[in-house]
Amino acid sequence: MTVLTTAADTGSAAFTANADAMRDALAGIDAEHAKALAGGGPAYVDRHRARGKLLARERIELLLDPDSPFLELSPLAAWGSDYPVGAGVVTGVGAVEGVECVIVANDPTVRGGASNPWTAKKTLRAMEIAEQNRLPLINLVESGGADLPSQSEIFIPGGRLFRDLTRLSAAGIPTLALVFGNSTAGGAYVPGMCDHAVMVRGRSKVFLGGPPLVRMATGETSDDESLGGAEMHARTSGLADHLAADEYDAVRIGRRIVARLNHTKTGPGPQAPAADPLHDPGELLGIVPADLKTPFDPREVIARVVDGSEFDEFKPDYGAGLTTGWARLHGYPVGILANAHGVLFSAESQKAAQFIQLANSSHTPLVFLHNTTGYMVGREFEQGGIIKHGAMMINAVSNSTVPHLSVLIGASYGAGHYGMCGRAYDPRFLFAWPSARSAxxxxxxxxxxxxxxxxxxxxxxxxxxxxxxxxxxxxxxxxxxxxxxMPMFLSGRVYDDGVIDPRDTRTVLGMCLSAVHSAPVRGTDGFGVFRM
CATH class of the missing domain: 1.20.5 (Single alpha-helices involved in coiled-coils or other helix-helix interfaces)
Structure with missing residues (x-):
């Protein structure tokens, strides 16, 4: 392979200014992440702890393998809305007993874990990731069901949660529910529709209607335990497969269930040992100009992300506005498409379509690094066929079946966002840098x-x-x-899977590549009709 060199002047005033601007943007992102970590706020966190309960992220940490990473998804969901940042649920990908799993954990410090419209959207995205990548789904449940004041926005779309749970099971993707507290109304269907259900003695309460609702509806008087307690479900209804002594025991049982799933990856493993880039990933802070109108060479990004900074470029002298080529990332082969300047012309579009076909023929996942203002407009370019050539690129992206990973590092505007595999084109994962802009x-x-x-x-x-x-x-x-x-606005609407520190790009993409290889990695030769 060809080893990429660097022309970045890390001591220049421009590089320093870019890095300072990126650090300022990261500080703003960190402040919003802190709001998600705070959950319902100090009073509700203290009340939850006073009941002897663990917080959502503490439950996740216990569940994961010791010292293993957790790729949290959509932590800024609901940003800019009337609901707390984070949407009252924590989702992400992590290893349990060596098995990569998608984890969904209700945050009971936020309105008792009740689901609002953004909770549903964020949870559905996590379940989509589990389905696409054949990752077991573990639900850490403590939920009061739908947030009733917003029922008109949650009731209809929320039904997909239960439908998708059953579809995961039908597809042979294991589903687990570890119930730590109340799991009421719609929340009761989560353990009811999972393959495995664990409940905590004296803590778990699972019922369609609590004592007040039952009394109103039927006139029957009952208590929590006889109506939906863990022991009742373990001994009488049979809903609970395992009865845990406490939260720690529930996590232990959950880990043992995963250990016995016999769930294995069906995609190929890494082709080679991972090799660190030759150029410092820390320098990514200063690569992207603070003013996105200023062009930059995406090879400077690639050189700080891929194994050994090795990159074999495809058609380097044709369609130079789009850099394409082959590399390895944490040992996995990848094809990379990166915008070299903002505009996509006909040559770039045709080059992309051919490259995507080649990646499919070799069953190679694709990484898209966005910095585009869209397809070129104007009389000359319309007459030259920009519509049909742009359509050719979008056709290739739409029908490609190898895994796609997208990172918005700069601009991502117009149909260029589509051609570079934006959210509507179902990339397996999509992340954004704080410098990204999309509209x-x-x-x-x-x-x-x-x-x-x-x-x-x-x-x-x-x-x-x-x-x-x-x-x-x-x-x-x-x-x-x-x-x-802005990234926070888009991430708040779950249009990406998170806003990441540029320095973490290699690690994030490596975790994503490992996850996507849990499912088969196969290309296609069926792209429909290309208008030539």
């Missing part, structure tokens, strides 16, 4: 388009169009689009 187009371009349309509309109606009015409109629109393009 239908850049803020200034969008405001400018609206200004032109408004001017032409006013002229057609014979009305005056004032410059002050135009300037105010443009400023308002640019401010709105800039805010809606």
């Amino acid at each position: 239908v187009m850049g803020p200034a371009q969008l405001a400018g388009v609206l200004s032109i349309v408004a001017r032409e509309s006013a002229a057609a109606k014979g009305r005056e169009y004032g410059e002050e009015q135009d300037a105010a409109m443009r400023a308002m629109v640019e401010q709105q689009i800039e805010a809606e393009s």
